[in-house]
Amino acid sequence: MSRQSVAKAHQKIQELSWEPAYHEPVSHYGTDYTFHKAQKKDPLKQVLRSYFPMQEEKDHRVYGAEDGAIRGNMFRQVQERWLEWQKLFLSIIPLPEISAARAMPLLFRTVPNPELHNGQAIQMIDEVRHSTIQQNLKRLYMNNYIDPAGFNSSLRNFQSDYCGTIGRQFAEGFITGDAITAASIYLTIVAETAFTNTLFVAMPAEAAANGDYLLPTVFHSVQSDESRHISNGYATLLMALSDESNHQLLERDLRYAWWNNHRVVDAAIGTFIEYGTKDRRKDRESYAEMWRRWIYDDYYRSYLVPLEKYGLVIPHDLIEEAWNQIWNKGYVHEVAQFFATGWLANYWRIDGMTDKDFEWFEYKYPGWYDKYGKWWENYNRLATPNGHNPIALEDVDYVYPHRCWTCMVPCLVREDMVMDKVDGQWRTYCHEACRWTDAEAFRPTYMGRNTPNMGKLIGSREWETLYHGWNWADVVSDMGFVRDDGKTLVAQPHLNLDPKKMWTLDHLRRCPPLQSPNVLLNEMNDEQRAAFVADYNRQGPAGRPARATA
Amino acid sequence: MTATSERSVPKPEFTDAEAGAKVFPDSNSRQYNYFKAQKRKQSHYEDVTVEVQPDPRHYLSQGWLYGFADGKGGYPLEWTVLKAWGSDRPVPERGPGSGGQGYEWPAHGWHEFRDPNEEWELTLYRYNANVVRQLNQNVEAARQAKAFEQWNQNWVDFVARHVGAWMHVDHGLGLYLFANANRRAPTNMHNNAISVNSMHRIRSAQDLALYNLTLTEEIEGFDGTAHLSTWNDDPAWAGVHETAEQLTGVWDWCEAIFAANVVFEPLVGELFRSNLVQQAAPANGDFVTPTLVGAAEYDYAERDLRYTKPMFRLLVDDKEFADHNKKIMQQWLSDWVPKCIAAARAMQPLWSQPDARPPRFEDGLDRAKSRFAGILSDLGLQAPKELSQ
Numbered sequence: 001m002s003r004q005s006v007a008k009a010h011q012k013i014q015e016l017s018w019e020p021a022y023h024e025p026v027s028h029y030g031t032d033y034t035f036h037k038a039q040k041k042d043p044l045k046q047v048l049r050s051y052f053p054m055q056e057e058k059d060h061r062v063y064g065a066e067d068g069a070i071r072g073n074m075f076r077q078v079q080e081r082w083l084e085w086q087k088l089f090l091s092i093i094p095l096p097e098i099s100a101a102r103a104m105p106l107l108f109r110t111v112p113n114p115e116l117h118n119g120q121a122i123q124m125i126d127e128v129r130h131s132t133i134q135q136n137l138k139r140l141y142m143n144n145y146i147d148p149a150g151f152n153s154s155l156r157n158f159q160s161d162y163c164g165t166i167g168r169q170f171a172e173g174f175i176t177g178d179a180i181t182a183a184s185i186y187l188t189i190v191a192e193t194a195f196t197n198t199l200f201v202a203m204p205a206e207a208a209a210n211g212d213y214l215l216p217t218v219f220h221s222v223q224s225d226e227s228r229h230i231s232n233g234y235a236t237l238l239m240a241l242s243d244e245s246n247h248q249l250l251e252r253d254l255r256y257a258w259w260n261n262h263r264v265v266d267a268a269i270g271t272f273i274e275y276g277t278k279d280r281r282k283d284r285e286s287y288a289e290m291w292r293r294w295i296y297d298d299y300y301r302s303y304l305v306p307l308e309k310y311g312l313v314i315p316h317d318l319i320e321e322a323w324n325q326i327w328n329k330g331y332v333h334e335v336a337q338f339f340a341t342g343w344l345a346n347y348w349r350i351d352g353m354t355d356k357d358f359e360w361f362e363y364k365y366p367g368w369y370d371k372y373g374k375w376w377e378n379y380n381r382l383a384t385p386n387g388h389n390p391i392a393l394e395d396v397d398y399v400y401p402h403r404c405w406t407c408m409v410p411c412l413v414r415e416d417m418v419m420d421k422v423d424g425q426w427r428t429y430c431h432e433a434c435r436w437t438d439a440e441a442f443r444p445t446y447m448g449r450n451t452p453n454m455g456k457l458i459g460s461r462e463w464e465t466l467y468h469g470w471n472w473a474d475v476v477s478d479m480g481f482v483r484d485d486g487k488t489l490v491a492q493p494h495l496n497l498d499p500k501k502m503w504t505l506d507h508l509r510r511c512p513p514l515q516s517p518n519v520l521l522n523e524m525n526d527e528q529r530a531a532f533v534a535d536y537n538r539q540g541p542a543g544r545p546a547r548a549t550a
Numbered sequence: 551m552t553a554t555s556e557r558s559v560p561k562p563e564f565t566d567a568e569a570g571a572k573v574f575p576d577s578n579s580r581q582y583n584y585f586k587a588q589k590r591k592q593s594h595y596e597d598v599t600v601e602v603q604p605d606p607r608h609y610l611s612q613g614w615l616y617g618f619a620d621g622k623g624g625y626p627l628e629w630t631v632l633k634a635w636g637s638d639r640p641v642p643e644r645g646p647g648s649g650g651q652g653y654e655w656p657a658h659g660w661h662e663f664r665d666p667n668e669e670w671e672l673t674l675y676r677y678n679a680n681v682v683r684q685l686n687q688n689v690e691a692a693r694q695a696k697a698f699e700q701w702n703q704n705w706v707d708f709v710a711r712h713v714g715a716w717m718h719v720d721h722g723l724g725l726y727l728f729a730n731a732n733r734r735a736p737t738n739m740h741n742n743a744i745s746v747n748s749m750h751r752i753r754s755a756q757d758l759a760l761y762n763l764t765l766t767e768e769i770e771g772f773d774g775t776a777h778l779s780t781w782n783d784d785p786a787w788a789g790v791h792e793t794a795e796q797l798t799g800v801w802d803w804c805e806a807i808f809a810a811n812v813v814f815e816p817l818v819g820e821l822f823r824s825n826l827v828q829q830a831a832p833a834n835g836d837f838v839t840p841t842l843v844g845a846a847e848y849d850y851a852e853r854d855l856r857y858t859k860p861m862f863r864l865l866v867d868d869k870e871f872a873d874h875n876k877k878i879m880q881q882w883l884s885d886w887v888p889k890c891i892a893a894a895r896a897m898q899p900l901w902s903q904p905d906a907r908p909p910r911f912e913d914g915l916d917r918a919k920s921r922f923a924g925i926l927s928d929l930g931l932q933a934p935k936e937l938s939q
């Protein structure tokens with residue numbers, strides 16, 4: 001480094017700030033927020049002269065560790081239970097990362113303060129870093145882990161799979177719709193500030209406990225860029241707060257972004273940490289304990305609450321409700337159980353839970369066994385093909401759930417499911433907050449106010465619709481989740497790699513056809529639909545059918 | 551002996567979960583199988599880049615999930631008027647029982663583009679870190695050798711004003727043209743290459759700004775703010791200034807990249823850097839400025855132009871839309887060449903400012919034009935008649 005201090009250098013590059021004299025830069029994106037041009041400090045204080053060598057040095061450490069792991073035969077002690085879930089996680093996460101890069105230009109014209117744009121451009125290239133460094137890690141797993149299936153077809157899988165679709169919101173929400181809702185509130189204020197700690201710190205710590213120290217190496221390196229992104233978001237948020245007319249939109253967006261992130265991230269990361277680990281030491285933190293620390297205390301109490309005095313309306317109710325879902329309503333357990341129910345439509349192998357796991361769950365979540373224990377025993381009983389069908393199609397006291405139209409995680413806490421007719425279609429939602437998101441927030445008017453820039457929920461949001469009436473063997477072939485012998489499934493409900501113990505298309509061929517809950521719902525008459533809701537709300541926990549009323 | 555309680559740490563276990571430990575279906579399928587490599591073997595670059603940005607025309611069975619207010623999600627092909635084969639086929643419709651199949655990969659010609667620089671994070675940080683390290687060393691060595699003392703007053707002014715003014719071109723295009731365009735293109739290969747291009751320009755702008763700061767500290771009477779007044783008020787810069795702003799205002803991302811990298815850079819950028827600063831500096835006793843300007847020249851000539859050419863050549867040679875694309879690109883040439891030539895001509899007074907004069911302006915412009923004509927012929931395009939202006 002030259003002798004110039006960072007502060008002086010940073011001061012100097014402010015002279016670059018671009019104030020057009022003849023033509024304005026193109027305006028591709030809109031927002032319903034109002035921003036006033038005001039002299040603003042670039043919160044990042046990052047000069048590329050020091051940035052590039054710093055990042056290169058971080059790379060040296062990452063790639064050095066990767067070489068070391070291979071030379072040291074790390075995969076001889078990696079837990080397959082854990083690494084299988086990385087087939088899902090590492091298929092999802094490069095897209096949110098690259099989408100964060102793509103999101104930065106949404107802010108250029110909508111936040112008219114050129115001092116902030118330098119930081120946004122650096123965030124853009126950071127996110128290119130994250131996306132490609134993660135693709136590279138996945139490639140290393142594919143090359144060195146015992147079972148490459150699912151890694152080798154990773155991005156096609158992710159783009160066809162219902163879990164991938166859940167994860168994809170965590171990317172598409174950054175780059176579409178109202179520019180501030182997307183690139184600032186959803187991406188920076190909630191996804192990065194609240195949830196990257198569980199994603200990139202807590203989860204990798206669990207990887208290390210399962211013999212994989214490369215995930216922490218890569219993701220800690222990623223997370224070290226994140227504090228800069230958080231400052232970008234904070235600066236924009238303060239500017240938004242300075243105009244009263246934004247407060248209502250901020251309230252809307254914080255509610256949507258908080259709830260959606262909770263639904264999506266807690267579903268996935270909660271499952272990886274609780275059901276993907278072999279580390280059952282009683283003093284290791286559960287996901288609920290981590291959540292309480294990272295998200296409730298660090299994010300909610302320390303970051304959000306102090307913003308209340310600037311006029312930010314904080315969704316206290318939804319934050320408490322998210323905790324209620326995790327602690328009292330078994331959200332993570334319900335999701336893990338569903339992922340395992342739906343193993344046959346996935347592209348990784350899901351290990352069953354053993355007595356040792358049961359004991360840990362019971363210790364961390366008293367009452368767990370009564371709810372979920374029997375089902376996991378059935379899962380083990382039905383794990384290898386032996387004349388029966390996959391567990392989703394056997395009678396194990398589990399009602400196949402409807403999807404939430406908004407967050408696309410199924411409506412698993414059955415009592416919370418709500419139904420509404422929106423855009424001419426009957427839709428189920430996992431919770432009132434998800435109904436509100438679709439029916440009220442993502443609309444061109446909000447509480448009587450025009451919101452012409454707000455985005456839309458689009459797409460074929462219920463996966464089963466696409467395969468309504470199909471044979472399961474054709475479904476799995478259509479998605480491409482088949483190994484190179486042309487018949488063995490990529491997914492398995494166990495970890496045994498003996499080909500005789502593995503499920504094939506032939507086993508699926510004899511199963512009953514797939515039925516779309518949403519298609520069936522829309523075929524019902526009013527009376528049937530009312531009865532369906534009443535019954536559904538009485539189901540659970542653990543997907544149990546409603547008990548007959550006395 | 552004192553009793554110590556056992557520390558609670560996870561216990562490693564021997565799992566033998568390494569490649570090759572067992573044989574079973576897929577046990578040897580160790581390459582990404584969802585795309586076709588450009589060459590015989592999949593490159594590392596392709597592995598970390600291809601298909602990260604999805605496309606409902608081949609996979610993505612449930613379609614895009616979030617859209618803008620107009621209902622468009624993802625990366626609409628209509629964000630440029632250029633077309634690659636397959637662009638006109640509709641996005642597969644999904645509904646009850648439709649299944650998830652799209653068109654066979656790649657579904658359309660946009661996915662055939664590969665960045666010949668093979669840029670991903672490892673390469674981009676290595677490259678740019680090397681550049682800034684080398685430049686730092688050059689400037690530091692010059693400072694210690696008191697090299698700036700040899701500059702005459704006119705050259706000091708020239709560097710303060712004119713070399714300084716260029717930082718604004720780099721910064722404005724880097725942010726509002728290139729970084730902006732990284733949201734616009736339909737594939738990850740395009741957008742990653744464009745984002746790397748953006749960082750070259752922003753870095754180069756900062757290189758010039760920090761060099762300007764060093765000179766302010768080292769040279770008595772060096773005016774560290776002259777670049778601002780020159781950029782804003784000097785008539786010799788008005789054409790460049792206006793054209794650069796016009797470039798940032800282009801709606802169509804292909805037009806923006808084309809106008810910047812195919813037209814503006816050879817006719818204005820290289821004219822200024824290679825045919826003025828690089829030629830004038832040595833005779834005026836300056837061996838430092840050329841190292842900075844040379845780094846920017848290398849960025850453009852060896853990296854940014856290097857990806858731009860195949861990006862557009864693919865479209866010129868497209869099996870379905872070659873004529874359509876060529877016609878549009880010719881029109882872009884007719885629009886942008888006169889603007890850039892006018893901007894270049896307005897800069898002419900700069901050639902007579904240093905004590906030791908560079909080669910004549912007209913000779914420099916001729917060289918820039920013939921270089922530009924060479925780029926067009928590499929692209930299979932015709933030099934427009936406006937080039938003779």
Ligand SMILES: [Fe+2]
Binds near residue numbers: 100126127222
């Ligand atoms: Fe990131």
Ligand SMILES: [Fe+2]
Binds near residue numbers: 100127226229
């Ligand atoms: Fe980030």
Ligand SMILES: [Zn+2]
Binds near residue numbers: 405429
């Ligand atoms: Zn939901």
